[in-house]
Amino acid sequence: MPELPEVETTLRGIQPYLQDATITDIRVRNPSLRWPVPVRPLQKLCDEKISACERRAKYILIHTDRGTIMLHLGMSGSLRVLSVDQPAGKHDHLDIELNQQHILRLNDPRRFGCCLLLKPPVAEHKLLANLGPEPLTDAFNGDILFRRSRGRRVAVKNLIMDGQVVVGVGNIYASEALFLAGVRPTLTAGRLSRARYQRLAECIKLVLANAIKAGGTTLNDFTQADGSPGYFKQELFVYGRAGEGCLRCSTTIKAKTIGQRSSFYCPACQSF
DNA sequence: CTTTAGGCCTGACGGC
DNA sequence: TGCCGTCAGGCCTAAA
Numbered sequence: 001m002p003e004l005p006e007v008e009t010t011l012r013g014i015q016p017y018l019q020d021a022t023i024t025d026i027r028v029r030n031p032s033l034r035w036p037v038p039v040r041p042l043q044k045l046c047d048e049k050i051s052a053c054e055r056r057a058k059y060i061l062i063h064t065d066r067g068t069i070m071l072h073l074g075m076s077g078s079l080r081v082l083s084v085d086q087p088a089g090k091h092d093h094l095d096i097e098l099n100q101q102h103i104l105r106l107n108d109p110r111r112f113g114c115c116l117l118l119k120p121p122v123a124e125h126k127l128l129a130n131l132g133p134e135p136l137t138d139a140f141n142g143d144i145l146f147r148r149s150r151g152r153r154v155a156v157k158n159l160i161m162d163g164q165v166v167v168g169v170g171n172i173y174a175s176e177a178l179f180l181a182g183v184r185p186t187l188t189a190g191r192l193s194r195a196r197y198q199r200l201a202e203c204i205k206l207v208l209a210n211a212i213k214a215g216g217t218t219l220n221d222f223t224q225a226d227g228s229p230g231y232f233k234q235e236l237f238v239y240g241r242a243g244e245g246c247l248r249c250s251t252t253i254k255a256k257t258i259g260q261r262s263s264f265y266c267p268a269c270q271s272f
Numbered sequence: 273c274t275t276t277a278g279g280c281c282t283g284a285c286g287g288c
Numbered sequence: 289t290g291c292c293g294t295c296a297g298g299c300c301t302a303a304a
Contacts, residue, residue: 002297002298003297003298006297034298034299034300058298058299072298072299073297073298074297074298074299075296075297075298075299076296076297076298110296110298112298112299113298127299127300161298163298163299170297170298171296171297171298172297173297217297219296219297220296220297221297222297239297261298262295262296
């Protein structure tokens with residue numbers, strides 16, 4: 001489910017409750033996620049103060065002096081901040097109690113998400129060490145994309161979804177960015193020009209920034225930390241619109257499976 | 273090294 | 289109403 005804009009939206013929603021809060025309890029109801037939730041080590045964080053929280057790629061990192069909680073929402077995860085007395089429901093895997101007042105609750109029906117405890121240096125953790133640059137920073141640009149694409153025979157859509165090239169671009173925004181850039185998603189990554197990658201990098205930044213502004217994309221189950229949906233769905237040009245008319249030229253949007261993921265494009269607008 | 277396929281799960285939906 | 293196949297926003301891992 002969540003791509004970078006949804007994770008960023010979630011972070012912004014929970015941040016005010018987390019920053020400087022003391023963890024007063026951690027309750028794990030169902031430790032079964034992508035990897036087992038380390039219940040005992042996590043509970044040692046009780047009475048610790050949260051010094052900072054941040055997003056890296058699609059991970060949310062909650063720092064304390066005794067370790068960093070790393071959360072990932074997988075395909076179907078969501079985080080909500082609730083008052084302590086809210087009863088738990090189906091797929092509510094764990095609560096992090098804050099100041100005996102609120103709880104940060106992780107719900108994840110499909111269990112592709114995770115909750116791990118990291119020791120410093122956090123950046124050297126296996127899951128973080130090889131990640132590419134953040135797309136919304138200057139560390140990511142067309143030159144990076146161009147360089148990392150040389151010799152690659154995968155489709156350009158797969159390249160921009162490769163977390164070692166650039167993080168946070170998931171299946172929705174990959175299709176959207178390629179549409180904005182006018183680039184056909186099926187093209188071989190290694191054959192695109194530097195100029196095309198300059199444009200593509202700009203479009204990736206644009207589509208992600210705009211999606212964050214709209215509070216993310218709600219298709220089925222994504223909600224912000226307060227339970228409200230994201231509104232970027234109204235701004236999607238191609239994702240999920242196979243058979244419908246292109247919003248720019250009315251040509252019928254096509255769907256195609258690329259690298260086992262459904263992809264959408266306008267055959268007329270995306271001719272490069 | 274790059275690339276591909278498999279797997280992890282639940283739930284929603286469409287066809288019969 | 290129910291059963292079945294298909295599909296879904298991610299991403300690690302093993303194997304080719």
